[in-house]
Amino acid sequence: MGEDLKDLKILKQGAEGKLYICNYLGKPTLIKERFKKKYRHPDLDENITKERIKNEARSIVRCKAAAVRTPALYLVDFHRSRIYMEHLEKSITVKDFIINHVKGETDKVKLGLISKLIGHTVRKLHESNIIHGDLTTSNMLLVQKVKSDDENWLDGELDIVMIDFGLSFIGSSGEDKGVDLYVLERAIISTHNDYPNLFEDILEAYKKQSKKNLGETISKFEEVRARGRKRTMVG
Protein backbone atom coordinates (compact mmCIF):
# COMPACT_ATOMS: atom_id res chain seq x y z
CA MET A 1 0.00 0.00 0.00
CA GLY A 2 1.12 3.52 -0.61
CA GLU A 3 3.42 2.38 -3.42
CA ASP A 4 1.96 4.63 -6.08
CA LEU A 5 1.97 7.59 -3.72
CA LYS A 6 5.75 7.52 -3.44
CA ASP A 7 6.29 10.51 -5.69
CA LEU A 8 3.64 12.63 -4.06
CA LYS A 9 4.44 15.24 -1.52
CA ILE A 10 3.60 14.07 1.97
CA LEU A 11 1.93 16.92 3.79
CA LYS A 12 2.06 15.38 7.22
CA GLN A 13 1.47 12.25 9.21
CA GLY A 14 -1.70 12.84 11.15
CA ALA A 15 -3.23 10.89 13.99
CA GLU A 16 -4.65 8.15 11.82
CA GLY A 17 -2.88 8.21 8.53
CA LYS A 18 -0.66 9.95 6.09
CA LEU A 19 -1.73 13.00 4.12
CA TYR A 20 -0.46 13.54 0.60
CA ILE A 21 -1.11 16.40 -1.75
CA CYS A 22 -1.70 16.02 -5.45
CA ASN A 23 -3.68 17.34 -8.33
CA TYR A 24 -6.87 15.46 -9.08
CA LEU A 25 -8.81 16.49 -12.18
CA GLY A 26 -7.11 19.86 -12.08
CA LYS A 27 -7.98 20.60 -8.48
CA PRO A 28 -5.65 20.85 -5.49
CA THR A 29 -6.33 17.60 -3.68
CA LEU A 30 -5.47 16.02 -0.39
CA ILE A 31 -5.27 12.27 -0.06
CA LYS A 32 -5.80 10.89 3.40
CA GLU A 33 -4.50 7.35 3.49
CA ARG A 34 -5.22 5.21 6.50
CA PHE A 35 -2.33 2.80 6.17
CA LYS A 36 -2.28 -0.58 7.92
CA LYS A 37 -1.44 -0.13 11.57
CA LYS A 38 0.77 -3.06 12.40
CA TYR A 39 0.38 -2.65 16.11
CA ARG A 40 -3.18 -3.85 16.09
CA HIS A 41 -4.69 -7.19 15.21
CA PRO A 42 -5.36 -7.39 11.44
CA ASP A 43 -9.09 -8.09 11.90
CA LEU A 44 -9.47 -5.14 14.24
CA ASP A 45 -7.39 -2.94 11.97
CA GLU A 46 -9.47 -3.75 8.93
CA ASN A 47 -12.73 -3.11 10.75
CA ILE A 48 -11.59 0.16 12.24
CA THR A 49 -10.15 1.45 8.97
CA LYS A 50 -13.28 0.61 6.95
CA GLU A 51 -15.48 2.09 9.62
CA ARG A 52 -13.52 5.34 9.81
CA ILE A 53 -13.49 5.87 6.07
CA LYS A 54 -17.21 5.25 5.91
CA ASN A 55 -17.83 7.66 8.79
CA GLU A 56 -15.70 10.35 7.25
CA ALA A 57 -17.31 10.17 3.83
CA ARG A 58 -20.84 9.97 5.21
CA SER A 59 -20.47 12.91 7.56
CA ILE A 60 -18.90 15.16 4.95
CA VAL A 61 -21.98 14.61 2.82
CA ARG A 62 -24.32 15.17 5.75
CA CYS A 63 -22.54 18.38 6.71
CA LYS A 64 -23.52 19.90 3.40
CA ALA A 65 -27.19 19.58 4.30
CA ALA A 66 -26.43 21.00 7.74
CA ALA A 67 -24.72 24.04 6.17
CA VAL A 68 -21.46 23.23 7.89
CA ARG A 69 -18.42 23.75 5.73
CA THR A 70 -16.06 20.83 5.12
CA PRO A 71 -13.54 20.09 2.37
CA ALA A 72 -15.36 18.81 -0.73
CA LEU A 73 -15.22 15.05 -1.09
CA TYR A 74 -13.77 13.90 -4.43
CA LEU A 75 -13.29 10.17 -4.22
CA VAL A 76 -13.36 7.28 -1.77
CA ASP A 77 -11.07 4.37 -2.51
CA PHE A 78 -11.98 1.65 -0.01
CA HIS A 79 -9.59 -0.78 -1.61
CA ARG A 80 -6.57 1.39 -0.86
CA SER A 81 -8.10 2.99 2.25
CA ARG A 82 -7.92 6.47 0.80
CA ILE A 83 -10.12 9.50 0.73
CA TYR A 84 -9.51 12.20 -1.86
CA MET A 85 -10.74 15.60 -0.82
CA GLU A 86 -10.37 19.27 -1.56
CA HIS A 87 -7.07 20.62 -0.30
CA LEU A 88 -7.62 23.97 1.33
CA GLU A 89 -4.29 25.52 0.55
CA LYS A 90 -5.02 28.81 2.21
CA SER A 91 -5.98 27.51 5.61
CA ILE A 92 -4.75 27.29 9.17
CA THR A 93 -5.90 25.09 12.02
CA VAL A 94 -7.73 26.89 14.81
CA LYS A 95 -5.05 25.53 17.11
CA ASP A 96 -2.19 27.17 15.22
CA PHE A 97 -4.19 30.33 14.77
CA ILE A 98 -4.80 30.74 18.49
CA ILE A 99 -1.24 29.86 19.40
CA ASN A 100 0.49 31.96 16.77
CA HIS A 101 -1.89 34.74 15.80
CA VAL A 102 -3.83 35.65 18.91
CA LYS A 103 -1.76 37.83 21.15
CA GLY A 104 -2.75 37.31 24.74
CA GLU A 105 -5.90 38.28 26.55
CA THR A 106 -5.78 41.68 24.85
CA ASP A 107 -6.74 40.11 21.56
CA LYS A 108 -10.25 39.53 22.90
CA VAL A 109 -12.07 40.47 19.72
CA LYS A 110 -10.30 37.90 17.58
CA LEU A 111 -10.77 35.20 20.16
CA GLY A 112 -14.42 36.13 20.62
CA LEU A 113 -15.06 35.68 16.91
CA ILE A 114 -13.37 32.30 16.91
CA SER A 115 -15.37 31.10 19.92
CA LYS A 116 -18.58 32.11 18.17
CA LEU A 117 -17.62 30.31 14.98
CA ILE A 118 -16.79 27.15 16.89
CA GLY A 119 -19.86 27.22 19.13
CA HIS A 120 -22.26 27.90 16.27
CA THR A 121 -20.75 25.26 14.04
CA VAL A 122 -20.74 22.52 16.64
CA ARG A 123 -24.34 23.34 17.44
CA LYS A 124 -25.26 23.07 13.78
CA LEU A 125 -23.60 19.66 13.63
CA HIS A 126 -25.53 18.52 16.68
CA GLU A 127 -28.83 19.90 15.41
CA SER A 128 -28.35 17.57 12.45
CA ASN A 129 -27.41 14.73 14.78
CA ILE A 130 -23.83 14.65 13.55
CA ILE A 131 -21.54 13.75 16.44
CA HIS A 132 -18.02 14.68 15.42
CA GLY A 133 -16.26 12.36 17.86
CA ASP A 134 -12.92 14.20 17.86
CA LEU A 135 -13.60 17.85 18.47
CA THR A 136 -10.25 19.53 18.90
CA THR A 137 -8.79 22.73 17.53
CA SER A 138 -6.59 20.61 15.23
CA ASN A 139 -9.72 19.45 13.47
CA MET A 140 -11.05 22.90 12.62
CA LEU A 141 -9.59 25.01 9.85
CA LEU A 142 -9.92 28.71 9.30
CA VAL A 143 -10.21 29.95 5.73
CA GLN A 144 -11.01 33.23 4.04
CA LYS A 145 -14.69 34.01 4.07
CA VAL A 146 -14.43 35.36 0.56
CA LYS A 147 -11.64 34.00 -1.63
CA SER A 148 -9.09 36.62 -2.68
CA ASP A 149 -5.37 37.05 -3.28
CA ASP A 150 -4.98 39.02 -0.09
CA GLU A 151 -1.67 38.14 1.55
CA ASN A 152 -2.88 39.24 4.96
CA TRP A 153 -5.98 37.14 4.78
CA LEU A 154 -5.66 36.12 8.44
CA ASP A 155 -6.58 39.67 9.40
CA GLY A 156 -9.67 39.61 7.20
CA GLU A 157 -13.00 37.90 7.60
CA LEU A 158 -12.65 34.20 8.36
CA ASP A 159 -14.83 31.15 8.07
CA ILE A 160 -14.54 27.80 9.78
CA VAL A 161 -14.23 24.43 8.05
CA MET A 162 -14.66 21.22 10.00
CA ILE A 163 -12.40 18.26 9.15
CA ASP A 164 -11.44 14.79 10.33
CA PHE A 165 -14.74 12.96 10.64
CA GLY A 166 -13.25 9.49 11.11
CA LEU A 167 -14.71 9.12 14.60
CA SER A 168 -18.02 10.71 13.73
CA PHE A 169 -21.38 9.02 13.86
CA ILE A 170 -25.05 9.80 13.73
CA GLY A 171 -26.48 10.26 17.19
CA SER A 172 -29.50 12.07 18.52
CA SER A 173 -29.14 11.45 22.24
CA GLY A 174 -28.20 14.04 24.81
CA GLU A 175 -25.51 11.68 26.04
CA ASP A 176 -23.78 11.55 22.62
CA LYS A 177 -23.85 15.32 22.24
CA GLY A 178 -22.85 15.86 25.86
CA VAL A 179 -19.81 13.62 25.47
CA ASP A 180 -18.89 15.42 22.24
CA LEU A 181 -18.90 18.72 24.15
CA TYR A 182 -16.91 17.15 26.97
CA VAL A 183 -14.23 15.96 24.52
CA LEU A 184 -14.06 19.51 23.14
CA GLU A 185 -13.81 21.04 26.59
CA ARG A 186 -10.97 18.76 27.59
CA ALA A 187 -9.07 19.47 24.39
CA ILE A 188 -9.50 23.22 24.80
CA ILE A 189 -8.49 23.26 28.47
CA SER A 190 -5.33 21.27 27.83
CA THR A 191 -4.30 22.86 24.54
CA HIS A 192 -5.24 26.47 25.14
CA ASN A 193 -4.55 26.68 28.85
CA ASP A 194 -3.54 30.33 28.50
CA TYR A 195 -7.18 31.20 27.67
CA PRO A 196 -9.16 29.85 30.64
CA ASN A 197 -12.50 31.26 29.41
CA LEU A 198 -12.31 29.99 25.87
CA PHE A 199 -14.49 26.94 26.35
CA GLU A 200 -17.13 28.83 28.34
CA ASP A 201 -17.38 31.31 25.46
CA ILE A 202 -17.74 28.49 22.96
CA LEU A 203 -20.45 26.88 25.06
CA GLU A 204 -22.28 30.22 25.30
CA ALA A 205 -22.26 30.51 21.51
CA TYR A 206 -23.36 26.88 21.24
CA LYS A 207 -26.35 27.53 23.45
CA LYS A 208 -27.34 30.75 21.72
CA GLN A 209 -26.99 29.56 18.14
CA SER A 210 -30.49 28.14 18.04
CA LYS A 211 -33.65 28.74 20.01
CA LYS A 212 -34.48 25.07 19.88
CA ASN A 213 -34.58 23.22 23.14
CA LEU A 214 -31.19 21.82 24.05
CA GLY A 215 -32.99 19.02 25.77
CA GLU A 216 -30.72 16.77 27.71
CA THR A 217 -27.47 17.79 26.06
CA ILE A 218 -26.27 20.25 28.67
CA SER A 219 -27.33 18.18 31.66
CA LYS A 220 -25.65 15.10 30.18
CA PHE A 221 -22.55 17.17 29.47
CA GLU A 222 -22.46 18.28 33.09
CA GLU A 223 -23.05 14.73 34.24
CA VAL A 224 -20.09 13.34 32.26
CA ARG A 225 -17.95 16.19 33.53
CA ALA A 226 -18.95 15.50 37.15
CA ARG A 227 -18.26 11.80 36.68
CA GLY A 228 -14.70 12.74 35.72
CA ARG A 229 -14.26 14.88 38.79
CA LYS A 230 -15.66 12.25 41.15
CA ARG A 231 -13.73 9.31 39.82
CA THR A 232 -11.47 7.78 42.44
CA MET A 233 -7.92 7.36 41.30
CA VAL A 234 -6.28 4.52 43.16
CA GLY A 235 -2.94 3.24 41.89
Place this chain on the structure above:
Amino acid sequence: MVIAIGFEGSANKIGIGIVKDGEILSNCRRTYVTPPGEGFLPRETAEHHRQNIHTVLREALDQAGITPQEIDVICYTKGPGMGAPLMVCAIVARTCAKLWKKPILGVNHCIGHIEMGRLITKANNPTVLYVSGGNTQIIAYSRNRYRIFGETIDIAMGNCLDRFARVLKLSNAPSPGYNIEQAAKKGKKYYQLPYCVKGMDVSFSGILSYMEDKIDELLKDYTPEDLCYSLQETAFAMLVEITERAMAHCGSDEVLIVGGVGCNERLQEMMGIMCAERGAKLFATDERFCIDNGVMIAHAGALAFESGATMDFNDSTITQRYRTDDVYVTWRND
Protein backbone atom coordinates in the same frame (compact mmCIF):
# COMPACT_ATOMS: atom_id res chain seq x y z
CA MET B 1 22.85 17.79 46.86
CA VAL B 2 19.55 16.44 48.11
CA ILE B 3 18.83 13.14 49.82
CA ALA B 4 15.12 12.37 49.94
CA ILE B 5 13.10 9.52 51.37
CA GLY B 6 9.68 8.72 49.92
CA PHE B 7 6.70 6.89 51.44
CA GLU B 8 4.09 5.48 49.06
CA GLY B 9 0.98 3.58 50.09
CA SER B 10 -1.94 4.94 48.07
CA ALA B 11 -3.10 1.50 46.90
CA ASN B 12 -2.13 -2.07 47.70
CA LYS B 13 1.65 -1.54 47.71
CA ILE B 14 3.64 -0.11 50.54
CA GLY B 15 6.91 1.26 49.22
CA ILE B 16 9.76 3.27 50.70
CA GLY B 17 12.70 4.51 48.66
CA ILE B 18 15.66 6.80 49.06
CA VAL B 19 17.30 8.91 46.35
CA LYS B 20 20.35 11.11 46.30
CA ASP B 21 20.31 13.52 43.37
CA GLY B 22 18.50 11.12 41.10
CA GLU B 23 20.64 8.17 42.16
CA ILE B 24 18.53 5.39 43.66
CA LEU B 25 19.94 4.26 47.01
CA SER B 26 17.09 1.90 47.92
CA ASN B 27 13.69 0.87 46.62
CA CYS B 28 11.81 -1.46 48.98
CA ARG B 29 8.24 -2.69 48.64
CA ARG B 30 5.58 -5.11 49.88
CA THR B 31 2.33 -5.92 48.09
CA TYR B 32 -0.99 -6.79 49.67
CA VAL B 33 -2.24 -9.76 47.65
CA THR B 34 -5.91 -10.73 47.95
CA PRO B 35 -7.41 -14.17 47.22
CA PRO B 36 -8.54 -14.93 43.63
CA GLY B 37 -11.84 -13.24 42.80
CA GLU B 38 -11.37 -10.50 45.40
CA GLY B 39 -10.15 -6.93 45.13
CA PHE B 40 -8.41 -4.97 47.89
CA LEU B 41 -10.46 -2.89 50.29
CA PRO B 42 -9.30 0.19 52.19
CA ARG B 43 -9.44 -1.17 55.74
CA GLU B 44 -7.55 -4.40 55.05
CA THR B 45 -5.04 -2.63 52.83
CA ALA B 46 -4.30 -0.07 55.55
CA GLU B 47 -3.87 -2.93 58.02
CA HIS B 48 -1.35 -4.55 55.66
CA HIS B 49 0.57 -1.28 55.37
CA ARG B 50 0.59 -0.79 59.14
CA GLN B 51 1.99 -4.27 59.63
CA ASN B 52 4.78 -3.80 57.11
CA ILE B 53 5.78 -0.17 57.10
CA HIS B 54 8.37 -0.37 59.88
CA THR B 55 10.14 -3.36 58.38
CA VAL B 56 10.20 -1.69 54.97
CA LEU B 57 11.52 1.53 56.48
CA ARG B 58 14.34 -0.31 58.28
CA GLU B 59 15.15 -2.13 55.04
CA ALA B 60 15.20 1.08 52.98
CA LEU B 61 17.56 2.83 55.41
CA ASP B 62 19.86 -0.20 55.68
CA GLN B 63 20.04 -0.77 51.95
CA ALA B 64 20.78 2.88 51.32
CA GLY B 65 23.45 2.78 53.98
CA ILE B 66 22.56 6.17 55.37
CA THR B 67 21.42 7.48 58.72
CA PRO B 68 18.23 9.52 59.14
CA GLN B 69 20.38 12.57 59.92
CA GLU B 70 21.69 12.60 56.34
CA ILE B 71 18.18 12.92 54.89
CA ASP B 72 17.19 16.40 53.69
CA VAL B 73 13.48 15.98 53.09
CA ILE B 74 10.74 13.49 53.92
CA CYS B 75 8.26 12.93 51.11
CA TYR B 76 4.97 11.05 51.19
CA THR B 77 2.05 10.51 48.85
CA LYS B 78 -0.57 13.14 49.53
CA GLY B 79 -2.98 11.61 46.99
CA PRO B 80 -4.79 10.49 44.96
CA GLY B 81 -5.61 7.09 46.40
CA MET B 82 -7.50 5.27 49.11
CA GLY B 83 -7.93 7.27 52.29
CA ALA B 84 -6.98 4.76 54.97
CA PRO B 85 -3.83 3.38 53.29
CA LEU B 86 -2.68 6.92 52.39
CA MET B 87 -3.08 7.88 56.02
CA VAL B 88 -0.76 5.11 57.23
CA CYS B 89 2.15 6.52 55.23
CA ALA B 90 1.32 10.13 56.05
CA ILE B 91 1.37 9.38 59.78
CA VAL B 92 4.68 7.53 59.68
CA ALA B 93 6.20 10.24 57.47
CA ARG B 94 5.04 12.94 59.91
CA THR B 95 6.44 11.00 62.83
CA CYS B 96 9.81 10.66 61.11
CA ALA B 97 9.81 14.35 60.28
CA LYS B 98 9.27 15.22 63.93
CA LEU B 99 11.73 12.64 65.28
CA TRP B 100 14.47 13.52 62.83
CA LYS B 101 13.62 17.23 62.70
CA LYS B 102 13.35 17.29 58.92
CA PRO B 103 11.03 19.15 56.53
CA ILE B 104 8.06 17.23 55.11
CA LEU B 105 6.60 17.41 51.59
CA GLY B 106 3.41 15.88 50.19
CA VAL B 107 3.69 14.58 46.63
CA ASN B 108 1.08 13.92 43.95
CA HIS B 109 1.22 10.23 43.12
CA CYS B 110 0.76 10.73 39.36
CA ILE B 111 3.53 13.31 39.22
CA GLY B 112 5.69 10.75 41.03
CA HIS B 113 5.11 8.25 38.22
CA ILE B 114 5.91 10.80 35.52
CA GLU B 115 9.10 12.11 37.11
CA MET B 116 10.29 8.59 37.88
CA GLY B 117 9.80 7.66 34.23
CA ARG B 118 11.67 10.73 33.04
CA LEU B 119 14.52 10.02 35.45
CA ILE B 120 14.98 6.38 34.44
CA THR B 121 14.51 6.77 30.69
CA LYS B 122 15.93 10.28 30.23
CA ALA B 123 12.93 11.17 28.08
CA ASN B 124 12.96 14.93 27.77
CA ASN B 125 9.50 16.21 26.95
CA PRO B 126 7.40 13.16 26.10
CA THR B 127 3.70 12.58 25.63
CA VAL B 128 2.98 10.47 28.69
CA LEU B 129 0.61 7.53 28.82
CA TYR B 130 -0.14 6.97 32.48
CA VAL B 131 -1.90 3.64 32.90
CA SER B 132 -2.47 2.01 36.24
CA GLY B 133 -5.13 0.43 38.38
CA GLY B 134 -6.91 3.71 38.96
CA ASN B 135 -5.66 6.00 36.23
CA THR B 136 -5.67 6.20 32.47
CA GLN B 137 -4.43 9.55 31.22
CA ILE B 138 -2.59 11.02 28.25
CA ILE B 139 -0.47 13.83 29.58
CA ALA B 140 1.78 16.47 28.09
CA TYR B 141 3.68 19.25 29.79
CA SER B 142 2.88 22.85 29.02
CA ARG B 143 3.44 26.05 30.98
CA ASN B 144 4.31 24.56 34.38
CA ARG B 145 1.66 21.90 34.49
CA TYR B 146 1.25 18.35 33.33
CA ARG B 147 -1.89 18.82 31.24
CA ILE B 148 -4.33 16.01 30.70
CA PHE B 149 -5.12 15.71 26.98
CA GLY B 150 -6.92 12.40 27.14
CA GLU B 151 -8.43 10.28 29.84
CA THR B 152 -10.79 7.42 30.49
CA ILE B 153 -14.32 8.67 30.77
CA ASP B 154 -15.26 5.82 33.09
CA ILE B 155 -13.02 3.10 34.56
CA ALA B 156 -9.23 2.86 34.39
CA MET B 157 -7.38 0.35 32.21
CA GLY B 158 -5.94 -1.45 35.23
CA ASN B 159 -9.28 -1.58 36.94
CA CYS B 160 -10.77 -3.20 33.84
CA LEU B 161 -7.98 -5.80 33.75
CA ASP B 162 -8.22 -6.51 37.48
CA ARG B 163 -11.96 -6.97 37.36
CA PHE B 164 -11.72 -9.22 34.34
CA ALA B 165 -9.12 -11.30 36.19
CA ARG B 166 -11.69 -11.64 38.97
CA VAL B 167 -14.32 -12.82 36.50
CA LEU B 168 -11.90 -15.55 35.38
CA LYS B 169 -10.81 -16.17 39.00
CA LEU B 170 -7.16 -15.69 38.09
CA SER B 171 -4.65 -15.37 40.89
CA ASN B 172 -3.89 -11.90 42.25
CA ALA B 173 -0.24 -12.84 42.86
CA PRO B 174 1.95 -11.03 41.99
CA SER B 175 -0.79 -8.98 40.32
CA PRO B 176 -3.91 -9.74 38.29
CA GLY B 177 -2.55 -7.74 35.36
CA TYR B 178 0.59 -9.85 35.25
CA ASN B 179 -1.45 -13.03 35.13
CA ILE B 180 -3.63 -11.71 32.33
CA GLU B 181 -0.46 -10.84 30.42
CA GLN B 182 0.91 -14.37 30.85
CA ALA B 183 -2.40 -15.98 29.88
CA ALA B 184 -2.69 -13.70 26.85
CA LYS B 185 0.62 -15.00 25.54
CA LYS B 186 -1.06 -18.40 25.13
CA GLY B 187 -4.20 -17.00 23.50
CA LYS B 188 -4.71 -17.70 19.81
CA LYS B 189 -8.27 -16.96 18.81
CA TYR B 190 -9.17 -13.30 18.59
CA TYR B 191 -12.66 -12.32 19.61
CA GLN B 192 -13.68 -8.80 18.66
CA LEU B 193 -14.78 -6.76 21.66
CA PRO B 194 -16.43 -3.33 21.82
CA TYR B 195 -13.87 -0.71 20.81
CA CYS B 196 -14.60 2.72 22.24
CA VAL B 197 -12.50 5.80 21.56
CA LYS B 198 -13.77 9.37 21.84
CA GLY B 199 -11.18 11.80 20.51
CA MET B 200 -8.29 11.53 22.93
CA ASP B 201 -10.52 9.87 25.53
CA VAL B 202 -11.39 6.19 25.96
CA SER B 203 -14.06 4.15 27.68
CA PHE B 204 -13.54 0.68 29.11
CA SER B 205 -16.78 0.08 30.96
CA GLY B 206 -18.41 -1.27 27.80
CA ILE B 207 -15.76 -3.95 27.27
CA LEU B 208 -15.91 -5.02 30.88
CA SER B 209 -19.66 -5.31 31.16
CA TYR B 210 -19.77 -7.10 27.80
CA MET B 211 -17.27 -9.66 29.11
CA GLU B 212 -19.06 -9.99 32.43
CA ASP B 213 -22.45 -10.54 30.81
CA LYS B 214 -21.31 -13.02 28.17
CA ILE B 215 -18.57 -14.89 29.97
CA ASP B 216 -20.32 -18.28 30.21
CA GLU B 217 -21.30 -18.20 26.58
CA LEU B 218 -17.84 -17.04 25.47
CA LEU B 219 -16.10 -19.78 27.41
CA LYS B 220 -17.88 -22.38 25.27
CA ASP B 221 -15.92 -21.35 22.18
CA TYR B 222 -12.92 -19.52 23.60
CA THR B 223 -10.36 -20.43 26.23
CA PRO B 224 -9.68 -18.02 29.10
CA GLU B 225 -6.32 -17.42 27.39
CA ASP B 226 -8.07 -16.41 24.16
CA LEU B 227 -10.20 -13.96 26.09
CA CYS B 228 -7.22 -12.42 27.91
CA TYR B 229 -5.51 -12.08 24.56
CA SER B 230 -8.56 -10.50 22.95
CA LEU B 231 -9.03 -8.10 25.84
CA GLN B 232 -5.42 -6.95 25.71
CA GLU B 233 -5.35 -6.59 21.93
CA THR B 234 -8.52 -4.51 21.94
CA ALA B 235 -7.93 -2.35 24.99
CA PHE B 236 -4.26 -1.68 24.26
CA ALA B 237 -5.08 -0.74 20.65
CA MET B 238 -7.38 1.91 22.10
CA LEU B 239 -4.61 3.22 24.33
CA VAL B 240 -2.10 3.34 21.49
CA GLU B 241 -4.61 5.07 19.28
CA ILE B 242 -5.34 7.90 21.73
CA THR B 243 -1.64 8.29 22.46
CA GLU B 244 -0.97 8.68 18.76
CA ARG B 245 -3.81 11.16 18.42
CA ALA B 246 -2.40 13.26 21.25
CA MET B 247 1.06 13.14 19.65
CA ALA B 248 -0.31 14.39 16.34
CA HIS B 249 -2.28 17.09 18.12
CA CYS B 250 0.68 18.27 20.21
CA GLY B 251 3.35 17.71 17.56
CA SER B 252 5.30 15.39 19.83
CA ASP B 253 7.71 12.61 18.85
CA GLU B 254 8.40 10.98 22.20
CA VAL B 255 6.19 8.68 24.26
CA LEU B 256 6.74 7.67 27.85
CA ILE B 257 4.64 4.92 29.43
CA VAL B 258 4.29 4.99 33.21
CA GLY B 259 2.08 3.36 35.82
CA GLY B 260 1.55 -0.28 36.74
CA VAL B 261 0.00 -1.40 33.44
CA GLY B 262 2.99 0.24 31.74
CA CYS B 263 5.21 -2.74 32.46
CA ASN B 264 3.02 -4.94 30.25
CA GLU B 265 5.35 -6.01 27.47
CA ARG B 266 2.64 -6.36 24.86
CA LEU B 267 1.51 -2.79 25.49
CA GLN B 268 5.12 -1.63 25.18
CA GLU B 269 5.53 -3.62 21.97
CA MET B 270 2.37 -2.17 20.39
CA MET B 271 3.35 1.35 21.37
CA GLY B 272 6.83 0.72 19.96
CA ILE B 273 5.39 -0.27 16.57
CA MET B 274 3.20 2.82 16.48
CA CYS B 275 6.22 4.99 17.29
CA ALA B 276 8.32 3.34 14.57
CA GLU B 277 5.52 4.00 12.06
CA ARG B 278 5.73 7.72 12.74
CA GLY B 279 9.42 8.16 13.46
CA ALA B 280 8.91 8.68 17.16
CA LYS B 281 10.72 7.27 20.16
CA LEU B 282 9.30 5.11 22.94
CA PHE B 283 10.44 5.21 26.54
CA ALA B 284 9.30 2.68 29.12
CA THR B 285 10.50 1.11 32.34
CA ASP B 286 10.16 -2.25 34.05
CA GLU B 287 8.14 -3.27 37.09
CA ARG B 288 10.66 -1.92 39.62
CA PHE B 289 9.81 1.63 38.59
CA CYS B 290 6.45 1.32 36.79
CA ILE B 291 4.64 -0.21 39.70
CA ASP B 292 3.95 2.05 42.69
CA ASN B 293 7.11 2.55 44.70
CA GLY B 294 8.68 4.87 47.25
CA VAL B 295 11.49 6.13 45.01
CA MET B 296 9.10 7.90 42.68
CA ILE B 297 7.72 9.87 45.61
CA ALA B 298 11.22 10.60 46.92
CA HIS B 299 12.45 11.75 43.52
CA ALA B 300 9.45 13.94 42.64
CA GLY B 301 9.61 15.38 46.16
CA ALA B 302 13.33 16.08 45.80
CA LEU B 303 12.74 17.97 42.54
CA ALA B 304 10.10 20.13 44.19
CA PHE B 305 12.24 20.61 47.30
CA GLU B 306 15.26 21.72 45.26
CA SER B 307 13.16 24.24 43.40
CA GLY B 308 12.16 25.76 46.71
CA ALA B 309 8.82 24.11 47.46
CA THR B 310 7.95 23.77 51.12
CA MET B 311 4.99 22.46 53.08
CA ASP B 312 3.84 23.55 56.48
CA PHE B 313 3.71 20.63 58.90
CA ASN B 314 0.04 21.38 59.54
CA ASP B 315 -0.70 20.96 55.85
CA SER B 316 0.78 17.47 55.66
CA THR B 317 -2.62 15.88 55.16
CA ILE B 318 -3.93 13.50 52.53
CA THR B 319 -6.55 13.82 49.82
CA GLN B 320 -8.27 11.01 47.95
CA ARG B 321 -8.79 13.09 44.83
CA TYR B 322 -5.84 15.03 43.53
CA ARG B 323 -5.58 15.60 39.80
CA THR B 324 -2.31 15.56 37.89
CA ASP B 325 -2.99 19.06 36.55
CA ASP B 326 -3.65 20.47 40.03
CA VAL B 327 0.10 20.54 40.66
CA TYR B 328 2.06 23.65 39.77
CA VAL B 329 5.37 22.31 38.45
CA THR B 330 8.05 24.54 39.95
CA TRP B 331 11.02 22.44 38.80
CA ARG B 332 10.56 22.81 35.06
CA ASN B 333 10.78 26.05 33.17
CA ASP B 334 10.70 24.83 29.58
